[in-house]
Amino acid sequence: MTPTPPRTPQSRRLTISDVRLTPILVADPPLLNTQGVHQPYTPRLIVEVVTADGVTGIGETYGDTKYLELARPLAGKLVGHSVTDLNGLFALADEVAVNAARVENSVDVGGLRGVQTADKLRLSVLSGFEVACLDAWGKAAGLPVHALLGGKVRDRVEYSAYLFYRWAEHPQGAGGASDGWGAATDPAGVVAQAERFADTYGFTSFKLKGGVFEPDQEIAAVRALAERFPGRPLRLDPNGAWSVPTSLYVAEELRDVLEYLEDPTSGTGRMAEVAANAGVPLATNMCVTTFGEIREAFTRNAVQVVLSDHHYWGGLRNTRELAAICRTFGVGLSMHSNTHLGISLAAMTHVAATVPNLDYACDSHYPWQTEDVITERLTFRDGHLDVTEAPGLGVELDHDKLAPLHRRWLDDDGTLRDRDDAAAMRVADPHWTTPHIPRW
Missing domain, CATH: 3.20.20.120 (Enolase-like C-terminal domain)
Incomplete structure (x- = not known):
């Protein structure tokens, strides 16, 4: 086996020392689609990746329960890895088991993407981590993503x-x-x-x-x-x-x-x-x-x-x-x-x-x-x-804006933590059922 080369001071600075996940509920208007209507609030997940040098990169993806169940163990596995090791993200994700009950015969995001699979779930979670790593890498290098x-x-x-x-x-x-x-x-x-x-x-x-x-x-x-x-x-x-x-x-x-x-x-x-x-x-x-x-x-x-x-x-x-x-x-x-x-x-x-x-x-x-x-x-x-020339994504997280959206998620009884456009429609029409496709 080829020995792992020692890390340079630069690579150590790019090592991930902490990952913070913040699920939120964000206001959404009553937009209609074939499944129903958007709920008053929709779940999103904010990802923060912090390097050993104190640089924080941010990402965003879906925040439904099934995504959080995968994101949390994956976040723990990232500590000690470099933000530049983007290929390694996929290997780490493969080590995290997906709850089969969450994806079997299910549909994704209000039924508007098609049938859900474990691989699709992993990719959606990975996207938030990859963007956060790229943001941190760009900030550390002084380069836009x-x-x-x-x-x-x-x-x-x-x-x-x-x-x-x-x-x-x-x-x-x-x-x-x-x-x-x-x-x-x-x-x-x-x-x-x-x-x-x-x-x-x-x-x-x-x-x-x-x-x-x-x-x-x-x-x-x-x-x-x-x-x-x-x-x-x-x-x-x-x-x-x-x-x-x-x-x-x-x-x-x-x-x-x-x-x-x-x-x-x-x-x-x-x-x-x-x-x-x-x-x-x-x-x-x-x-x-x-x-x-x-x-x-x-x-x-x-x-x-x-x-x-x-x-x-x-x-x-x-x-x-x-x-x-x-x-x-x-x-x-x-x-x-x-x-x-x-x-x-x-x-x-x-x-x-x-x-x-x-x-x-x-x-x-x-x-x-x-x-x-x-x-x-x-x-x-x-x-x-x-297209910005600022380092990383060119945007910064505002924790004062983040906190009340996270509090809304914490205070929710679980009704809104998973997007369900059909359930939202039933508030207006108790007899609404998920339409059979094709509708027409």
Whole structure:
């Protein structure tokens, strides 16, 4: 066996001496999707990695119970390892057992990613640790994270307005304050929402979360957007809520205005059927979320655009590997978003800045979030975020903002510690059940 070389003073300074995990509940508006409605608060996990030299790196990922059960033992294993040993994270994660009962026949994040597996769970947890290590490494080296990923190829990253059907407020008794956006439950409401996004943030492309109402109503909403914003890129995402015939019907009705149609139906086989006749590119963040799912989807031409997400794929470096595979196969690349805070948005922006083939504006829920844990919110200008040259991620954790969100998690009786959009809907409609897919 080859002996381990002695650590240099520099490597000792980069050794992890402590890892802090802080689960939080962050306010979320009543956004509708095919499964139900967002809860008043959604769980997130904030990761802090502290080096022997006192440098702290931060990361963020999902905070549901099943993620915490894996994150806690993994955090203990990181102590004594270098923040530069990113490959070693995967080996350490493999040493941590996953509670099979948590993932067997379950779905992830409100059912909007597809079937959960132990590997997907590990990758989502790893993403938060990898980002925290990269942040600490960058701060110690005086380099931005994008430099550690090979260097930026753009100075600004474009984002898209993420439109939702929504209620003005959460159901009475559900908690959560109004965010002032008002309701959007018809085409006029969707257009008004888009106008506010454009005026406030300068977004020039628009994505509507569908699968909520009858397809014809959602077709009408996209048509109304096309009339109000002629020539602008438009997208529609029903999260697999439609059958193949319904998907083809919507594609035919909207192919002249859609930039792409995202996950109209569920599963690679059905997506391939739709793609063969849709006449509009199909995108996914549901049937291609791991490397093992790429071969079938690409060889069957089931998808023409993959929405990457470093939380799904195991971090920023894996996101770059995914981008290279997409480039090889001529598959377009965009970026998926779920409810997230400024740490994740900063990480998204760093990796997006390094990917040459970022073909479409990225998604982001960030404008919907009224709370954050960083000292200064990131600001969209002309629908873009500037790529920072500050060391690490370029954002700092504000413990005064973090503490009340963690207290909210501690005070919760367990009802909100696992995201469940169907349960949230039952507060308004006690007879609501998780819809059978396809709904239409």
